[in-house]
Amino acid sequence: xxxxxxxxxxxxxxxxxxxxxxxxxxxxxxxxxxxxxxxxxxxxxxxxxxxxxxxxxxxxxxxxxxxxxxxxxxxxxxxxxxxxxxxxxxxxxxxxxxxxxxxxxxxxxxxxxxxxxxxxxxxxxxxxxxxxxxxxxxxxxxxxxxxxxxxxxxxxxxxxxxxxxxxxxxxxxxxxxxxxxxxxxxxxxxxxxxxxxxxxxxxxxxxxxxxxxxxxxxxxxxxxxxxxxxxxx
Amino acid sequence: xxxxxxxxxxxxxxxxxxxxxxxxxxxxxxxxxxxxxxxxxxxxxxxxxxxxxxxxxxxxxxxxxxxxxxxxxxxxxxxxxxxxxxxxxxxxxxxxxxxxxxxxxxxxxxxxxxxxxxxxxxxxxxxxxxxxxxxxxxxxxxxxxxxxxxxxxxxxxxxxxxxxxxxxxxxxxxxxxxxxxxxxxxxxxxxxxxxxxxxxxxxxxxxxxxxxxxx
Numbered sequence: 213x214x215x216x217x218x219x220x221x222x223x224x225x226x227x228x229x230x231x232x233x234x235x236x237x238x239x240x241x242x243x244x245x246x247x248x249x250x251x252x253x254x255x256x257x258x259x260x261x262x263x264x265x266x267x268x269x270x271x272x273x274x275x276x277x278x279x280x281x282x283x284x285x286x287x288x289x290x291x292x293x294x295x296x297x298x299x300x301x302x303x304x305x306x307x308x309x310x311x312x313x314x315x316x317x318x319x320x321x322x323x324x325x326x327x328x329x330x331x332x333x334x335x336x337x338x339x340x341x342x343x344x345x346x347x348x349x350x351x352x353x354x355x356x357x358x359x360x361x362x363x364x365x366x367x368x369x370x371x372x373x374x375x376x377x378x379x380x381x382x383x384x385x386x387x388x389x390x391x392x393x394x395x396x397x398x399x400x401x402x403x404x405x406x407x408x409x410x411x412x413x414x415x416x417x418x419x420x421x422x423x424x425x426x427x428x429x430x431x432x433x434x435x436x437x438x439x440x441x442x443x444x445x
Numbered sequence: 446x447x448x449x450x451x452x453x454x455x456x457x458x459x460x461x462x463x464x465x466x467x468x469x470x471x472x473x474x475x476x477x478x479x480x481x482x483x484x485x486x487x488x489x490x491x492x493x494x495x496x497x498x499x500x501x502x503x504x505x506x507x508x509x510x511x512x513x514x515x516x517x518x519x520x521x522x523x524x525x526x527x528x529x530x531x532x533x534x535x536x537x538x539x540x541x542x543x544x545x546x547x548x549x550x551x552x553x554x555x556x557x558x559x560x561x562x563x564x565x566x567x568x569x570x571x572x573x574x575x576x577x578x579x580x581x582x583x584x585x586x587x588x589x590x591x592x593x594x595x596x597x598x599x600x601x602x603x604x605x606x607x608x609x610x611x612x613x614x615x616x617x618x619x620x621x622x623x624x625x626x627x628x629x630x631x632x633x634x635x636x637x638x639x640x641x642x643x644x645x646x647x648x649x650x651x652x653x654x655x656x657x658x659x660x
Contacts, residue, residue, distance in 0.1 A: 220472040221469055225469050226465060228468060250522075251521065253520075344534045348529045350636040350637065350638075350640040361471070361632065362472060
């Protein structure tokens with residue numbers, strides 16, 4: 213299991229700390245595993261009904277069904293956590309971590325596989341999986357067990373959880389110099405007035421530069437205008 | 446002076462790096478313990494796993510299916526094993542059904558006849574003699590698993606149990622195969638049970654390949 217070393221050094225511990233901080237602020241963790249729904253359920257039940265007597269129950273919900281993007285669009289509130297468990301190339305996972313910032317969510321991606329990975333998740337934990345068996349032989353389970361165990365260690369340090377310091381920039385997208393990520397909610401008939409959802413709430417932007425826009429498009433908003441459409445959708 | 450009242454104001458509470466170092470050490474320790482438990486258990490139970498794999502393969506050759514079940518995290522491990530058999534990462538699929546996935550069935554049975562019967566009633570409804578009942582528990586004491594194994598044995602099914610600690614009541618329940626992970630950490634038991642399930646799956650395929658070669 214030598215491949216665990218990289219993920220366990222700092223990456224997984226930092227992810228656990230960020231989860232603890234979000235939970236302390238009232239986050240709900242939404243768990244999705246498009247390829248292996250049982251792993252989403254296992255991750256959620258760890259937090260909701262801890263095996264260690266006396267450990268705090270934390271709000272985590274597994275999201276089954278054929279359209280997790282649609283389900284989470286409705287369910288996620290700003291400040292929540294979207295936790296995705298999948299292989300590193302899963303298209304639904306990619307879609308979720310791309311949209312997380314527009315919903316104001318912290319995104320955690322527990323990704324199996326050894327290939328080059330393009331992750332825009334706030335927290336990416338790679339699970340070494342050269343032979344494709346980590347989801348079945350206990351190695352993936354180990355990683356989210358450790359996430360749960362370390363998150364609860366963090367709760368023993370409430371002073372650190374309450375502090376606001378440079379680690380917050382991990383989830384900050386509002387200062388991206390190329391614009392803020394947003395999701396289109398509705399578009400006026402002439403296409404000029406676009407209501408968008410961003411990390412800080414709903415707002416209106418000018419849509420004349422990028423047409424035609426349709427609801428659920430992922431876009432960049434800058435200086436009151438939609439300046440680009442993001443990604444494939 | 447007020448440390449006993451406000452431990453979170455302690456100097457250490459300013460030191461995020463120290464906490465992250467502690468967490469990293471802890472993660473490595475736990476991962477090492479998990480890997481060592483997986484390795485020693487696979488070695489200890491090698492004979493039992495092969496014997497179970499032979500019996501499971503025979504049932505499958507006769508047209509049987511795996512029926513898997515468990516509670517909580519173990520219910521997801523049961524679902525995972527069924528998924529591994531039925532929709533494997535490679536190799537041919539084998540019939541396996543998890544009795545944990547249908548909330549309509551689970552809540553109907555839990556509400557109408559009680560939670561101890563949620564798996565046994567499904568075994569009674571679905572099982573044929575060549576099927577295999579596979580239950581996952583960390584304590585080995587879950588009443589609904591023990592009842593499901595009783596119902597399975599009454600119908601002539603092969604029974605395979607995964608347990609932890611000292612095997613609990615499952616160890617004395619007369620199962621055909623009871624695979625016990627000797628640990629008292631629920632997390633490490635579950636990780637090792639997954640590794641055992643994976644090893645069982647590989648061995649079942651090896652048995653089936655062998656029986657085809659000799660057919």
